[in-house]
Amino acid sequence: MKDFLAITDYSKDEILELLNLAIELKKEWKTKGNTPRLKNKVLAMVFQKPSLRTRVSFDMAMRHLGGDALYLSPSEIGLGKRESIADIARVLSGYVDVVMARVFAHEHILKLAKWSTIPVINGLSDYNHPCQAMADALTILETFGRFKDIKVTYVGDGNNVALSLMNICATVGANFVISSPPGYEINEQHISLAREIAQENQGFVKVESNPKIAVKNADVIYTDTWTSMGQEEESIIRSKVFPPYQVNQELVSLAKKTAIVMHCLPAHRGQEITDEVADGSHSMLFPQAHNRLHAQKAILLKLLS
Ligand code: CP
Numbered sequence: 001m002k003d004f005l006a007i008t009d010y011s012k013d014e015i016l017e018l019l020n021l022a023i024e025l026k027k028e029w030k031t032k033g034n035t036p037r038l039k040n041k042v043l044a045m046v047f048q049k050p051s052l053r054t055r056v057s058f059d060m061a062m063r064h065l066g067g068d069a070l071y072l073s074p075s076e077i078g079l080g081k082r083e084s085i086a087d088i089a090r091v092l093s094g095y096v097d098v099v100m101a102r103v104f105a106h107e108h109i110l111k112l113a114k115w116s117t118i119p120v121i122n123g124l125s126d127y128n129h130p131c132q133a134m135a136d137a138l139t140i141l142e143t144f145g146r147f148k149d150i151k152v153t154y155v156g157d158g159n160n161v162a163l164s165l166m167n168i169c170a171t172v173g174a175n176f177v178i179s180s181p182p183g184y185e186i187n188e189q190h191i192s193l194a195r196e197i198a199q200e201n202q203g204f205v206k207v208e209s210n211p212k213i214a215v216k217n218a219d220v221i222y223t224d225t226w227t228s229m230g231q232e233e234e235s236i237i238r239s240k241v242f243p244p245y246q247v248n249q250e251l252v253s254l255a256k257k258t259a260i261v262m263h264c265l266p267a268h269r270g271q272e273i274t275d276e277v278a279d280g281s282h283s284m285l286f287p288q289a290h291n292r293l294h295a296q297k298a299i300l301l302k303l304l305s
């Protein structure tokens with residue numbers, strides 16, 4: 001596989017291999033520090049939207065591995081505006097070794113990959129967020145030591161983060177339940193595909209619109225913003241629809257006592273998650289964010305080796 005664009009492009013064995021590599025790299029970095037496995041390699045980071053985690057974790061991943069990273073801001077290269085995506089892809093392919101891009105339209109990342117002769121990594125599109133899902137799976141595996149019989153309940157908008165989380169759960173054989181308000185569910189076609197993948201891996205994917213039922217016996221409760229980047233004009237209407245789907249102490253108390261709470265961040269405290277939960281004893285928000293670094297090192301190494 002030349003690129004890292006979607007979880008469904010990878011087999012269960014390939015995802016598990018990447019997760020094991022991430023665990024190995026994390027341990028190695030914590031004990032030995034930086035290792036120059038990507039010496040002289042350069043990553044170009046193309047952003048059409050803001051970022052904290054994706055930008056800093058990719059940059060630091062390259063530095064820890066002895067390489068370098070270039071940040072190209074939304075105003076700098078004007079993906080598809082100042083210049084065509086096909087031209088940008090061919091130009092960057094002659095300068096750097098790998099590209100990571102965060103785009104509005106998923107088709108833009110596909111086009112970038114099509115025209116690049118170097119690997120392209122999806123740093124989030126309107127459709128999915130596979131690097132986030134890798135860090136999420138890493139966090140779940142580190143916490144529980146397995147995926148089998150782990151119930152992951154996602155509460156909130158059926159967005160890019162939810163889609164990649166569903167697909168990675170289905171791929172590794174964790175059980176996935178999603179609870180979204182009517183009209184904000186993951187599209188039925190994507191649910192069906194994930195169900196097929198889950199079945200092959202002895203897991204299941206379920207839809208349960210009542211969040212209180214959905215979190216029953218959950219090992220993981222996951223949520224994300226009600227309004228994603230690019231949907232800002234819908235934020236008022238969304239803020240009226242989503243409150244019953246807030247992850248608060250009452251909802252968390254309905255899951256297993258050992259349940260962890262996850263959020264890709266940035267969090268909108270008081271909306272999709274309360275302070276009490278985000279800073280409470282079940283919260284894995286910051287270890288999860290830190291795992292972006294380790295999961296992405298594995299992706300970079302795999303694509304560049
Ligand atoms: N979770 C995540 O992708 O965060 P950023 O938007 O800050 O990169």
Ligand code: NVA
Nearest residue numbers: 159161228229265266
């Ligand atoms: N769903 C959010 C994720 C941010 C990391 C968004 O797309 O804005």
